[in-house]
Amino acid sequence: MGALGRFSLRDRVFWPLAVLLFAALVWGAMQYRPTGQDAVVTADTFIMEGAALDQLIPGPGTRTMFDPAASGGPLAHLSATASLEAAGHLSAGVGAVLPPQFEAAVVGRDIEVRIDLRAPDSDLTHVHIGYFVVGDADTGWRQVEVDTVFRTVTLRHHIPAGTPLGGLDWVGIWPDEDGAGRPLLVRRIEVRILSEDAAG
Numbered sequence: 303m304g305a306l307g308r309f310s311l312r313d314r315v316f317w318p319l320a321v322l323l324f325a326a327l328v329w330g331a332m333q334y335r336p337t338g339q340d341a342v343v344t345a346d347t348f349i350m351e352g353a354a355l356d357q358l359i360p361g362p363g364t365r366t367m368f369d370p371a372a373s374g375g376p377l378a379h380l381s382a383t384a385s386l387e388a389a390g391h392l393s394a395g396v397g398a399v400l401p402p403q404f405e406a407a408v409v410g411r412d413i414e415v416r417i418d419l420r421a422p423d424s425d426l427t428h429v430h431i432g433y434f435v436v437g438d439a440d441t442g443w444r445q446v447e448v449d450t451v452f453r454t455v456t457l458r459h460h461i462p463a464g465t466p467l468g469g470l471d472w473v474g475i476w477p478d479e480d481g482a483g484r485p486l487l488v489r490r491i492e493v494r495i496l497s498e499d500a501a502g
Contacts, residue, residue, distance in 0.1 A: 351376075357399075359399065362392060366379065378489075379487060386479040396474070405469065413493055416490075420450060423484060431473070433457065437465060
């Protein structure tokens with residue numbers, strides 16, 4: 303083994319390959335389309351709630367199950383079968399796909415992501431959320447706290463002008479960084495394009 307040395311890709315080769323692989327995995331996950339009503343999309347708002355939660359897509363290492371008869375209204379049950387560390391850049395978690403017209407509208411703008419969620423068990427204290435785009439203009443994973451009652455977590459981000467369009471804008475949720483299968487309940491996902499006053 304020592305005589306062979308260690309094989310290592312140079313950064314200029316590794317990172318483009320990693321981005322291409324990530325895009326391919328997200329694209330593949332997006333081909334899975336469960337039945338259910340579509341999210342509500344306006345010129346400046348994307349809202350996924352109620353029956354539309356059946357449109358959430360599990361990326362590699364995650365699972366989602368829609369519960370239309372949950373107490374208090376329809377919910378999505380999210381869990382992870384792999385740790386966030388093991389998944390690395392190869393999965394964007396359980397995701398909501400933004401439609402192409404909304405993807406085009408956010409370029410050069412500030413957005414706010416709002417997710418209503420809760421952990422049924424008190425041993426799950428935090429999860430990760432992110433807004434993912436083609437290229438390197440996404441948020442990456444941001445850790446947010448969760449509780450055993452529903453709370454709204456938020457994430458603000460600026461999408462730079464010139465960000466390429468590719469039909470891959472995705473609100474991602476990693477429900478359990480340890481991949482231990484602990485459930486997370488989600489009842490609403492919203493993305494708003496902020497006005498210049500609100501963005502400031």
